[in-house]
Amino acid sequence: MVTVPVRSGALEWIHVDCPLCGADDAEPVYERDHETGSTLGRLRKIDVLCRRCGFMYTDPRPSAADMRRYYAEASGASGSVFHAMEPGSRLRGLIEERAAFMQPLVASHFGSGPGAILDIGCATGDLLEHLDLPEWHKAGLEPSARASATARTRGLEVECGDLESTSLPDRSFDVITCISVLEHVHDLRASVGRIRQSLRPGGLAFVEVPDSTRPVAQIAEFFSFEHLSHFTRGTLVRCLAEAGLEAIAFDEQVGLPNLRVCARRSEQIPAKAAFGTDDAEALRRAIARYRRQREAFAETLTRRLNDRVDRWATRDARVAVYGAGMHTRFLMEVVDLGRSVTCLLDSDPRKAGSSFLGWRVFGPDDIPRLGLDAILISTNAFEEEVYSAIAPTARAHAIEVVRCYG
Incomplete structure (x- = not known):
C-alpha cells in the first residue's frame, strides 16, 4: 500500500x-x-x-x-451504550450468536482437547468468558485500558494494545477472533497477515466486519469516520485469501448487518487472486438507497424532536442524553440539544465518570440524584432495552423519557 x-x-x-x-x-x-x-x-x-x-x-x-x-x-x-449481559439482553444475544457459530466449528476442527484462543478487540472479555472451552488457554488484546483492566478482574489474560502496534507471538494460537477490528486498521494487508502468522498451522480465524451492501439508515453514520475499509462478502474473502486464510464457513444467521466468517490458515499463500468488479454495482446501489433512506429519516426525526427541544429550552429543563457514543455525536448535528443538555447517561462501565462532547457521563444508577426533567434515548440498537431499564426510575421521579425511534 x-x-x-x-x-x-x-x-x-x-x-x-x-x-x-x-x-x-x-x-x-x-x-x-x-x-x-x-x-x-x-x-x-x-x-x-x-x-x-x-x-x-x-x-x-x-x-x-x-x-x-x-x-x-x-x-x-465506541462500544455499546447499554452494557447488560443478563439473559435476554441484546448484548448477551450477540455473544450467544457468535458462540453458536464458533463452537461447532472449533469442536469439529480440534476435538475436545486443549487449545489456545486469542480475542483481538476483546473489550471486557464477554465472548472469551462465554465460550465453552474448559481446557483452553484464553487470551485477549484490547486497546482500552479501562476495558482490559475489567477483563483481567474476571481472571482473563488480556493485554492492553491493538492489532497494528502490539507484538503477537508466531504460531501460538489455535483460534483467533477479530470482531469489529479490520474496518479500523490503517494497514489492512499487514494486519490480516499478522493474524495468520499468529495462528498455528491449520488454525482458525473468526472475523466479523460490517457488510457494506446492507447499510442501515439511522442517525449514526453507517460509514463511520472510524471505518477506513468497507467490506462486501467477496472483498472480505479475497482479503483473507491474499494473506493465506481460506474462508470455509459464513454465518448465515447474523442478527446485525455484518459479515461473519470462519477462515482456516493455509500453508500456501496463493498468488494474487484474479480481481473482478462484481461488488461495485451492488455497492453503488446500496449507497444510493442508504443515502435516500437516511436523509428521509433525519428529516422526520428533526421535525419530531424540534418541538420538544424548544419546549425544554423555554422552561429551562434539565435534560440528559442516554448514549455516550457516535449516535449522539450525529444527533447533535441535526438537533440543537446544547441548550438543555446537562449530562450524558451510559451503562457501559468503561465510560462512567468520563467526559464526552464536553458533558460528564453518569451511570443509570445516578438518575435519581441528577434532578432531571427529561431523558432522550440516543441509540438505535439498544433503544428498547434502555427504555425498559430506566422507565420505572423515570416514572418514580416524574422524568419524561423520549425515544428517537420508538
Missing part, C-alpha cells in the same frame, strides 16, 4: 492506494462531514471505490498518528 502524506492545518492527510489490490484507480462514491471532537475538529470523509477490484475504502485519510489522537479523546464513542 502506497501512502503519500499531505499536511493540512493540524492534520496529516494520507493518500493510499487500494488496500486490497494495490491499484491507484478509484472514484469517490460517498462523502460526508463528520464532527470528530476537539482534537481533529470537523472533517469531510471521502470513501472511494477501486475501479479494479471493487473494494471501498477511505482516501485520503488522517494519518495513523492523528487517528490515535482522535481515539485517545473519543474513547467513549
Whole structure:
C-alpha cells in the first residue's frame, strides 16, 4: 500500500492506494462531514471505490498518528451504550450468536482437547468468558485500558494494545477472533497477515466486519469516520485469501448487518487472486438507497424532536442524553440539544465518570440524584432495552423519557 502524506492545518492527510489490490484507480462514491471532537475538529470523509477490484475504502485519510489522537479523546464513542449481559439482553444475544457459530466449528476442527484462543478487540472479555472451552488457554488484546483492566478482574489474560502496534507471538494460537477490528486498521494487508502468522498451522480465524451492501439508515453514520475499509462478502474473502486464510464457513444467521466468517490458515499463500468488479454495482446501489433512506429519516426525526427541544429550552429543563457514543455525536448535528443538555447517561462501565462532547457521563444508577426533567434515548440498537431499564426510575421521579425511534 502506497501512502503519500499531505499536511493540512493540524492534520496529516494520507493518500493510499487500494488496500486490497494495490491499484491507484478509484472514484469517490460517498462523502460526508463528520464532527470528530476537539482534537481533529470537523472533517469531510471521502470513501472511494477501486475501479479494479471493487473494494471501498477511505482516501485520503488522517494519518495513523492523528487517528490515535482522535481515539485517545473519543474513547467513549465506541462500544455499546447499554452494557447488560443478563439473559435476554441484546448484548448477551450477540455473544450467544457468535458462540453458536464458533463452537461447532472449533469442536469439529480440534476435538475436545486443549487449545489456545486469542480475542483481538476483546473489550471486557464477554465472548472469551462465554465460550465453552474448559481446557483452553484464553487470551485477549484490547486497546482500552479501562476495558482490559475489567477483563483481567474476571481472571482473563488480556493485554492492553491493538492489532497494528502490539507484538503477537508466531504460531501460538489455535483460534483467533477479530470482531469489529479490520474496518479500523490503517494497514489492512499487514494486519490480516499478522493474524495468520499468529495462528498455528491449520488454525482458525473468526472475523466479523460490517457488510457494506446492507447499510442501515439511522442517525449514526453507517460509514463511520472510524471505518477506513468497507467490506462486501467477496472483498472480505479475497482479503483473507491474499494473506493465506481460506474462508470455509459464513454465518448465515447474523442478527446485525455484518459479515461473519470462519477462515482456516493455509500453508500456501496463493498468488494474487484474479480481481473482478462484481461488488461495485451492488455497492453503488446500496449507497444510493442508504443515502435516500437516511436523509428521509433525519428529516422526520428533526421535525419530531424540534418541538420538544424548544419546549425544554423555554422552561429551562434539565435534560440528559442516554448514549455516550457516535449516535449522539450525529444527533447533535441535526438537533440543537446544547441548550438543555446537562449530562450524558451510559451503562457501559468503561465510560462512567468520563467526559464526552464536553458533558460528564453518569451511570443509570445516578438518575435519581441528577434532578432531571427529561431523558432522550440516543441509540438505535439498544433503544428498547434502555427504555425498559430506566422507565420505572423515570416514572418514580416524574422524568419524561423520549425515544428517537420508538
